[in-house]
Amino acid sequence: MLLELKGDNPFKIRAYQAGARVVESLSEEELTRRIDAGTLEEIKGIGEALAGKIGELHRSGKLDFYEKLRGSIPESLRELLQISGLGPKKIRALHGQLGVTSVADLVKACTDGRVAELAGFGEKSQEKILAAIHHREAYARRHLWLSAWEEAEPLLAGLRGLPQVEQAEVCGSFRRRMETVGDLDFLVATLEPRPVVEWFVTRPVVQEITAQGETKASVRLQSGLQADLRLVSPAQFPFTLHHLTGSKDHNVQMRQRALARGWSMSEWGLSPVEQAVAMRQEEGGRRAHEQTRAIRDEAGLFAQLGLAYIPPELREGLGEIELAEKSALPRLVEEADIRGVFHNHTTWSDGHNTLAEMAAAAEAFGWEYLGIADHSAASVQAQGLDEKRLHEQIAEIRALNLAQKFNTYLFAGTECDIRPDGRLDYGDELLAELDYVVISVHSALQQNREDMTRRIVRGIEHPAATMLGHLTGRLLLEREGCDVDVDRVIDAAIANGVVMELNANPWRLDMDWRHWRKAAEKGLICCINPDAHTAAGLAHFRLGVGTARKGWLTKNSILNTRSLAEVKRWLEQRRAGAVHGGIAAGRPEQSTNGKLHK
DNA sequence: GCCGTTTTCGGCCCGACTGTTTTCAGTCG
Numbered sequence: 001m002l003l004e005l006k007g008d009n010p011f012k013i014r015a016y017q018a019g020a021r022v023v024e025s026l027s028e029e030e031l032t033r034r035i036d037a038g039t040l041e042e043i044k045g046i047g048e049a050l051a052g053k054i055g056e057l058h059r060s061g062k063l064d065f066y067e068k069l070r071g072s073i074p075e076s077l078r079e080l081l082q083i084s085g086l087g088p089k090k091i092r093a094l095h096g097q098l099g100v101t102s103v104a105d106l107v108k109a110c111t112d113g114r115v116a117e118l119a120g121f122g123e124k125s126q127e128k129i130l131a132a133i134h135h136r137e138a139y140a141r142r143h144l145w146l147s148a149w150e151e152a153e154p155l156l157a158g159l160r161g162l163p164q165v166e167q168a169e170v171c172g173s174f175r176r177r178m179e180t181v182g183d184l185d186f187l188v189a190t191l192e193p194r195p196v197v198e199w200f201v202t203r204p205v206v207q208e209i210t211a212q213g214e215t216k217a218s219v220r221l222q223s224g225l226q227a228d229l230r231l232v233s234p235a236q237f238p239f240t241l242h243h244l245t246g247s248k249d250h251n252v253q254m255r256q257r258a259l260a261r262g263w264s265m266s267e268w269g270l271s272p273v274e275q276a277v278a279m280r281q282e283e284g285g286r287r288a289h290e291q292t293r294a295i296r297d298e299a300g301l302f303a304q305l306g307l308a309y310i311p312p313e314l315r316e317g318l319g320e321i322e323l324a325e326k327s328a329l330p331r332l333v334e335e336a337d338i339r340g341v342f343h344n345h346t347t348w349s350d351g352h353n354t355l356a357e358m359a360a361a362a363e364a365f366g367w368e369y370l371g372i373a374d375h376s377a378a379s380v381q382a383q384g385l386d387e388k389r390l391h392e393q394i395a396e397i398r399a400l401n402l403a404q405k406f407n408t409y410l411f412a413g414t415e416c417d418i419r420p421d422g423r424l425d426y427g428d429e430l431l432a433e434l435d436y437v438v439i440s441v442h443s444a445l446q447q448n449r450e451d452m453t454r455r456i457v458r459g460i461e462h463p464a465a466t467m468l469g470h471l472t473g474r475l476l477l478e479r480e481g482c483d484v485d486v487d488r489v490i491d492a493a494i495a496n497g498v499v500m501e502l503n504a505n506p507w508r509l510d511m512d513w514r515h516w517r518k519a520a521e522k523g524l525i526c527c528i529n530p531d532a533h534t535a536a537g538l539a540h541f542r543l544g545v546g547t548a549r550k551g552w553l554t555k556n557s558i559l560n561t562r563s564l565a566e567v568k569r570w571l572e573q574r575r576a577g578a579v580h581g582g583i584a585a586g587r588p589e590q591s592t593n594g595k596l597h598k
Numbered sequence: 599g600c601c602g603t604t605t606t607c608g609g610c611c612c613g614a615c616t617g618t619t620t621t622c623a624g625t626c627g
Contacts, residue, residue: 011610015599047600085616087625122618172627185627211615211626218615218626228627230614244627255611260603266612 249317
């Protein structure tokens with residue numbers, strides 16, 4: 001950002017951005033190892049200069065280059081970049097010619113009418129800047145994936161219902177299943193765009209139209225979410241779908257790959273390089289792809305570049321292209337693979353539905369089993385169960401199973417607090433009576449990294465622990481997770497045969513998808529849990545499946561894709577102390593049919 | 599600042615829309 005504001009070489013700026021993304025994608029462990037071994041430069045995107053700077057920053061906590069850069073630019077200029085419509089060039093003009101160094105300065109300059117007098121600005125720019133400042137918090141806000149879905153779904157259904165529309169999809173980070181979404185990118189295949197644009201910009205949920213043209217429109221929805229509509233011909237659709245789905249890193253790598261094979265690739269199509277260059281010089285842009293390669297869908301596009309189909313969730317530029325080339329991408333878990341969930345709450349603690357209501361809802365999903373894990377006594381705020389009440393609940397669960405009222409088997413569990421010192425909130429005898437134990441941190445979240453890590457690892461080492469609930473306790477867009485050494489916790493879980501939850505509550509999606517791929521490769525087993533507090537909340541398991549897919553998880557590394565019989569056997573063995581190192585060895589295909597046990 | 603089966607120099611993705619222009623620059627995605 002500082003280099004941008006300085007007006008430095010745009011390609012240099014891009015190199016820094018690319019380098020930053022590379023560093024972000026590394027675990028702390030690997031980053032440190034590579035710095036110590038001097039192998040940072042082996043990673044694409046990190047050269048001599050960046051490796052040197054990263055090393056200096058890592059060793060000393062300071063970077064001379066950065067300090068000098070920062071000193072040369074007013075700190076407050078950076079926040080101007082957040083104002084939509086203002087880029088580095090305009091900010092430099094405002095700073096250089098009007099002496100604007102802060103948002104407050106800018107507001108004053110606009111209301112004085114001085115901005116409109118600048119070359120390249122006018123009345124309208126001035127108004128837009130003021131409006132953008134006014135709304136910048138609401139506009140810059142990201143939205144939970146689920147909130148975005150609730151906004152997108154009716155619009156998508158509406159678009160698909162229009163007679164002119166052949167295909168419609170939501171692309172972008174939404175399609176890639178990011179945990180939060182910045183805007184919605186609708187893409188439509190049509191030969192008659194006008195009425196579609198007209199329909200889109202006149203929806204009642206549209207608060208403001210920010211752009212409207214022949215082939216695209218942008219609106220601001222009442223929620224503050226921006227929604228863009230792109231319209232292309234059916235022949236272009238797969239190219240644009242891929243392009244708008246991204247991510248940026250993935251697209252850059254795909255284009256490089258296309259170029260290496262003699263193709264110029266863009267959102268418009270795929271054409272031979274020489275032709276694209278020649279036509280661009282003669283005709284300009286779009287016509288360059290008139291003789292584009294005909295392709296039916298995204299799979300055809302990947303195939304043209306010698307790649308297996310890459311699911312949207314994996315398109316983050318994190319090695320998916322290399323594996324697609326070898327047809328070695330994992331077969332990702334699907335919603336239909338889930339046969340039950342653990343970690344759910346009832347009216348016994350802070351849930352809103354009774355045990356029987358939860359069981360009925362689980363049965364409606366066709367699940368073979370449902371785990372009940374109400375809060376333990378320490379979670380007073382959630383009406384956690386004391387020993388007596390937990391005994392009563394266990395009895396009720398056993399009775400429901402005996403009565404065979406539901407086709408879904410109920411497991412008696414608990415979400416047992418890990419106390420600040422790492423001890424569990426129930427005694428060993430009581431824990432041993434349960435079918436399984438979810439251990440979670442709910443209090444003293446501000447503990448330092450070392451204490452928190454030791455606390456959680458101690459919980460994991462308890463012989464009764466079955467799975468670790470919501471690793472960091474984060475609430476997306478609201479509260480940072482606790483500070484914990486994730487790698488150490490993962491290693492401890494694997495060593496103790498403890499499963500890691502993927503909490504599918506829309507606010508959590510914790511453990512983060514960025515950790516799962518490597519963790520699963522090491523042998524960590526996942527359990528996708530909705531952490532449901534209502535019967536309707538059980539449906540959130542779908543968000544967990546989306547996140548698991550984003551984390552490269554396959555059915556085999558997920559506990560609750562196993563049949564009831566397998567899960568029962570595994571839990572029994574675990575409680576007898578016979579299982580160590582996870583359940584990866586058990587092949588689901590070879591198991592008995594869980595339905596026998598209903 | 600990074601990169602290399604055209605290269606160690608000379609490239610680096612590119613088109614739509616807006617507002618300001620009077621043919622185009624800046625921003626965005």
